[in-house]
Amino acid sequence: MEHGLREEHALTLDKMRIRIRSGEYAGPTSGVARGHVQANLVVLPEDYAFDFLRFCVRNPKPCPILEVTDAGSPEPAVMAPGADLRTDLPKYRIYEKGRLVDEPTDIRSYWRDDLCVS
Numbered sequence: 001m002e003h004g005l006r007e008e009h010a011l012t013l014d015k016m017r018i019r020i021r022s023g024e025y026a027g028p029t030s031g032v033a034r035g036h037v038q039a040n041l042v043v044l045p046e047d048y049a050f051d052f053l054r055f056c057v058r059n060p061k062p063c064p065i066l067e068v069t070d071a072g073s074p075e076p077a078v079m080a081p082g083a084d085l086r087t088d089l090p091k092y093r094i095y096e097k098g099r100l101v102d103e104p105t106d107i108r109s110y111w112r113d114d115l116c117v118s
Contacts, residue, residue: 013080017088026090026105039066041085041092042118043107046071049116056118065118072113085117 013033019025030038044052049068056063067079074085086107094102094110104110 014082017080017083020090021084021087023105029090037066039064041089043085043115044118045112046114046116049118052118067118069117071116074111074117076117086111 013036016025016032042052049071053065053068056065067076069076069085075081076083076085080088090105092102092104092107093100094104094107
């Protein structure tokens with residue numbers, strides 16, 4: 001029975017990602033996936049990824065690392081196989097040179113092959 005509950009909950013998470021990806025849901029995600037961790041997303045060029053990872057390892061409470069994708073891959077294959085981190089969050093904040101420049105609901109137009117997700 002417990003296995004069936006996990007399958008049902010996973011289906012709910014998949015449905016929620018589809019709703020977000022399609023633009024049907026753009027609200028807060030707190031409490032949406034009960035029993036799962038809510039995290040922040042950092043997307044940065046591969047050239048800076050190791051330095052950021054080192055910073056997070058040295059500061060694990062405020063900056064826990066759940067997964068790091070390979071350069072160019074928007075899929076968190078361990079934490080959420082099949083998810084696309086360019087489209088599956090309700091809103092993103094884009095910073096350039098430390099300044100907020102955009103808050104899109106999809107970051108595919110910003111995506112590059114050298115980007116890593118932490």
